[in-house]
Amino acid sequence: MTSIKQFQVTFDCAEPERVARFWCEVLGYVVSPPPEGFDTWEAYKDSLPPGQQLTGFACADPTGVGPRMYFQRVPEGKVVKNRVHLDVRVGTGLVGEERLAALESECARLLPLGAVRGQLLLADDENESCLNMQDVEGNEFCLD
Template identity: 75%
Template sequence: MTSVKQFQVTFDCAEPERVAAFWCEVLGYVTPPDDKNAAVDPDGVGPRLYFQRVPEGKVVKNRVHLDVRVGTGLVGEERLAALEAECARLIPLGATRYQLLLADEENESCLVMQDIEGNEFCLD
């Protein structure tokens, strides 16, 4: 049986090139010269992101979302400071702050945000 080694994450959106450019800035990805609707990791480590135009707008919460790992290994105030710093960097790019989820018995703090078309993602 063959095992899958690579995958692509696909976003439905109204403006693929604009959303691709946003995610390139968020993740440090680049737009490949042959596909302005995609974002790829220049180091070839992270998954390829693809943005496809759809006619309908976003209606409900995402069932799948990206976690942007900016606080890995950090806890408490140090983690919150890293999340807030990244949030401050992303807001001028068009992201929206949605909800801060504070640490509990099971999870560390994370910050829920939305991209320029309202897709949720977490600063984790």
Template identity: 80%
Template sequence: MAAIKKFQVTFDCADPERVARFWCEVLGYVVPPPPKGFDTWDDYTRSLPPEEQGAWFACHDPSGVGPRLYFQRVPEGKVAKNRVHLDVRVGTGLVGEERLATLKAECTRLVALGAVCVRVLLADEENESCIVMQDVEGNEFCLD
């Protein structure tokens, strides 16, 4: 049996710091301290050549359990549906109206942060309710 490996999730985006800070708010993640020798991330960024400034940003789960999220600037914009997306598990263990109310409350919080609610998928015979959303750059994710 293979050993369990740690992994990070990488997002291609136009504004890495903006997207990273959005996901910090969504997930309760934090921005790591700046590299050694720098008091702030702004100080570090200013030390880089202009073409490298703002090229990436990262955040992590302060408990060390969840994967690191890495955001890298790419020149092209998003043109199609994500092939992979995150499910933000805010309704785990909840069913029916209680689950839907919890999902809608979180949706409202995230819309205030810049997310977009795409559609609400109501429970059926096979699946519980979930909400399809987009982050601040249009990347799809689900509230589940």
């Protein structure tokens, strides 16, 4: 049996660079280097035919631990709830008011980047509190 060593998370979106840069800020990621033979992403984009200049964009964890994130342009818009979403783990190990404060603090940081606040789900017998959010194109994610 083969053991998978790496994976990437791929987002379908309308504006790959915009969504990628949003997630770079959320996760502390960096924009991946431009393709080989190009000094900048602008130079690479300028080399492409019209209509293909912004079809994909990527970012990566600068430590090399987290997965690469790839954002690809698709013609259709988002119409239903995500089947998969990211949990941004800002409250790990925290409970009660301390956890809520961490979630609220991260939410306040992300709102100016274009995130949209969703519903706060308070802790119950099985789950800790989390805060539903949306990225700049409406993709759901949780502050957890």
